Structures are given as C-alpha cells and as structure tokens.
Amino acid sequence: MTIDTGDTAWVLVATALVMIMTPALAFFYGGMVRKKNLLSTLNLSVITLSIMSIQWILIGYTLAFGPTNSGLIGGLNFLGLTGVGAEPNADYAATIPHLLFVAYQMMFAIITPALISGAFVERIRFRAFLIFTILWATLVYDPVAHWVWGVGGILRQMGALDFAGGSVVHITAGFSALAFARVIGPRKGFGRVVAEPTSIPFTVLGAGLLWMGWFGFNGGSALGANGLAVNAVVTTNTAAAASGLVWMFLSWRDNKPSVLGIVTGMVVGLVAITPAAGFVTPLSALIIGAVAAPISYYAIRLRQKSKLDESLDVWACHGMGGLWGALATGLFATTTVNSAGFDGLFYGNPGQLAIQAVAAVIVIVFAFVVTFVIAKVIQRTIGLRVDENEEEVGLDISEHGERAYA
Amino acid sequence: MTKKIEAIIREERLHDVKDALRRIGIVGMNVVEVRGHGRQGGITLAGRTGTYQIDLLPRVQINIVLSDHNVEKTIKTIQDAAHTGGLGDGMIFVYPVEDVIRISTGERGHAALMYEGDIDTRRSNGVEAPNAKREVVGK
Secondary structure, eight states, X not given: OOOOXXXXXXXXXXXXXXXXXXXXXXXXXXXXXXXXXXXXXXXHHHHHHHHHHHHIIIIIHHXXXXXXXXXXXXXXXXXXXXXXXXXXXXXXXXXXXXXXXXXXXXXXXXXXXXXXXXGTXXXXXXXXXXXXXXXXXXXXXXXXXXXXXXTTOHHHHHTOOOSSOIIIIIIHHHHHHHHHHHHHOOOTTTTTSOOOOSOHHHHHHHHHHHHHHHHHHHHGGGOSSSHHHHHHHHHHHHHHHHHHHHHHHHHHHHSSOOHHHHXXXXXXXXXXXXXXXXTSXXXXXXXXXXXXXXXXXXXXXXXXXXXXXXXXXXXXXXXXXXXXXHHHHHHXXXXXXXXXXOOOGGGTOHHHHHHHHHHHHHHHHHHHHHXXXXXXXXXXXXXXXXXXXXXXXXXXXXXXXXXXXX | OEEEEEEEEOGGGHHHHHHXXXXXXOOOOEEEEEEEOSTTOOEEEEOSSSEEEEOSEEEEEEEEEEXXXXXXXXXXXXXXXXXXXXXXXOEEEEEEESOOBOTTTOOBTHHHXXXXXXXXXXXXXXXXXXXXXXXXXOO
C-alpha cells in the first residue's frame, strides 16, 4: 500500500483542527456558567485531552477499531498500539499511515466525553468526573464507535450511515448527558436563582473556533484530500449558516435576536450535518441546518418545562441535533455525492430512513442506560457532587483552589 | 458644615452628570459600580431561547462630599442631568459628614475640600461659572 502525501497532509491538518475543538468547547461552555465555576468548567473539557489521549492509545483505539468480535467490540490486537505504525490500515484508510488514523480518531474520542460535561457543570465532584470519563469512554464510546465505524460492526453491517460521528459523538453525548443530569440532580437554587452566563464573549469565541474545527471534523472524515472532503466542508458550512440564521429569527420572535442564541444555532447546525456531510448536497445541507434550529430550540424549551437541570442543554443541542442529522441522512443521502454511501428516502430508497432510525434508537438506549448505571455506581461509591457549601462557594475555589480573576 | 451626596444613577447618564457637575464647579467625586433595584424590580434579558429575568440591575453611585450651601444646587444639577422620566432613574441620598482630612497636607474640614476653580472659589471671586467646554463624542 502506498501512502498518498496529499491525503496524509490533509488528515494531519484535520487532526489539528479537531484537537482545537476541545479547548474551543471549554470556552463555549465556560462562558455560560457563573464566574465562580468558570475554571472548573474550562477544566472539564481541557483535562479530557489528557485522559482520553492516554485511554485511546492504551485501550480505546483497539476496542473501537481492532478486528471485530461478533460486530460488538474490537479485539485487543492493537492494545497499546501494538503493530500500528506508518503502514496504512486498508480497512479504514488505505492512503495514510495507520498511526495517523489513530491520531485523527483520538481527537473524536477526546471531545465526546467533554461534550457531556455541560450536563453537570457547577456541581460535579472533580474526581468523580475523572472516573466517569474513563469508564464512559471505555463502556460507551469505544463500543458504539466499533458498531458504527468498525469493519464488521453491527450497525455498519446493518447499513447505517454516519459520516463523521452524528451518532457516535453527538447522540451518545446528548443522551448520556440526559441520563447523567437525572442522576446528579439540579444545581442548588435551580429555577429560583438566575445562573447568568459569566461571559457570552467566551461562548462566541468558542463557537467560532468550533465552526473552524468542524471543517477538520467533517472534512477530515473523507480521510483524503479529495472532492468528498470538499463536499463535507461546504455542507458543514452551509448547515451552520442556515441553523444560526433560523435560530436568530426564533429568538427574535420570542424577544430579541440573542447572540448566545445565534451561536448556539450555529453549533446545532454543525451537529446536525455531521452524519450527513459526506452523503448529501449543499442544498440538502441548507434544509438540514434550517430544520435543526427549531428542533433544538424547542427541545431546550421542553427541557426547561420538565424542570430537569441538564445545565447547558447537551441533550437538546447534541442529542436532538444528532438525532435529526441521523434521520436526515436517511432522507437526503445520495450516491451521486458518495458512491460508497446509499440513497436516502428522497432518492428512492425509503429503507435507508428506517435503518437510520433503528440505528439511532439502539445508540440512544445503549448510551442512556449505560451512562445511567455508571453515574449511579459512582454516586453510591465515591459520590457525584460537591457538598452544598462547596457548591455555594463555587468549584473554582472548592475543587481547584483557584479563581478565574483576581 | 459638610455633607455627602450619594447619587445612584443610570450608567448611561454618568457622562452627562459628570459634565454638568464640572460646569457648576464640582471637582472631586468618586464613582462606584453598584447593582440593585428599587420600584422597577428588574428587567428581561434574551437567553438561548426566550427570555430570563434579572432583578439586580447595574447602576453607578456617585459620591460627593461638599459644603452645606452647595448641596441644593448640586442636587438640582444631578437630578436634571440624570433624569429620563422612566422607572429606574435612581435616588439621591444626603448625609452629614463628621470631618474631612486631606491625606497629603493634613488639612481638615472645609479647607480639605477646596480646589482651585471649584464651586466655592468661583463664588468668592465673584465669577460666574465659565462655560466649560462640552465634550462632544463621535462628532
């Protein structure tokens, strides 16, 4: 097998682009919490870079992409990256070094647990978070990545399409957030005291960097410097633009065109196009983005009405955005964009929509149940949250002994 | 006798109030950012979806220590410059001051409050307040 230098260069760059999304997420989330929890919230994303980088090379990669065991989990052949080097792995990317594929996928494994942190900010016990992240990555992320992307994985065998992680990343994170929020319970004073965002500028900065990083997330998932990568970049950009604009009108209708709302809409558009980016046309992406905004917007409303403190709406934005993206892939996918994919409902293949729906439901149920159990076990053993006084003081001081501003 | 004026006004009126005070010769003051509410209660802000309420609103508090006989004129000046007529225009409080000490010279009482060109030196010179240059922003 020969390495293509163009493909390798692009995936190297895409790896760096996806890496920056995790610090970007730190700022996206950090801006939305109260000042006393700013460092803590930034850290929940940033420390994930360390934890997951190590988990991934030791065991995560081989569980996700090792030779399959009955389509359920990867074998341990690549434990500690044994035998993984410059030689390409033709199963996944025949023109780039195997080790580059590992590094690129590592960045996805990093950001996914960081996404969940939005559910439990401002009250999580830090050591509980560390343990949760390792368990969740090993018991939820790695298996689902194998089912969807691994050769022989059950959902891939079923014909489910997920170009860049709509189900592996966003549905798992979103519905795990929902489960975790139910276990940990609301913040002190939730619904009574207004938790005003400390810095919407941080959130805008984070969203901007996420948008840029997403070119690597979706464009890089072509695993080559080619027309498919370009299609993914253009569909990604289009969906983000459309969703941001529609969200602006929704919030305008309800009050004023909120900037926090606009950037939230942009991120939701990016989420929704993720599974579809390499299977749909730019015009389809416009519709996918435009429809994603009201779905997440009213999902947030529903969450607020339910009195559940899923604090930064990971479920509404990533879970529901990802679910819509998975279904939209079943509607809009066309083999004219990607001959390795399938046609969707609008291109004469209604079965694809059913496959997408079944695959999504399997991932939702699995992620929700396993996360619920992990969170319960941690709660019963070492505890999930700080005590009331520590929560009142804020996690920056009580958990880290630091404050964001002097 | 010395008094302290504590005026809580809208942030956006601060520039005009400072300007008007300078014109009548009020030189020394300090300004504190405060949050609070009176009868207004609170305002509605735009969130990710819909709106949310905050009840403590940002205002600025101007502190001025001055001689008794300048109090009414100063109050009138602040009131005129800070007035919009809406809820939340703020309040002016007046307190007696026991003593004043200027740290650099050790002057006390009324002497510690005197500045070249201030409201009292103008009065004793028999000069009307000069038309202070208006600061025009953005023109």
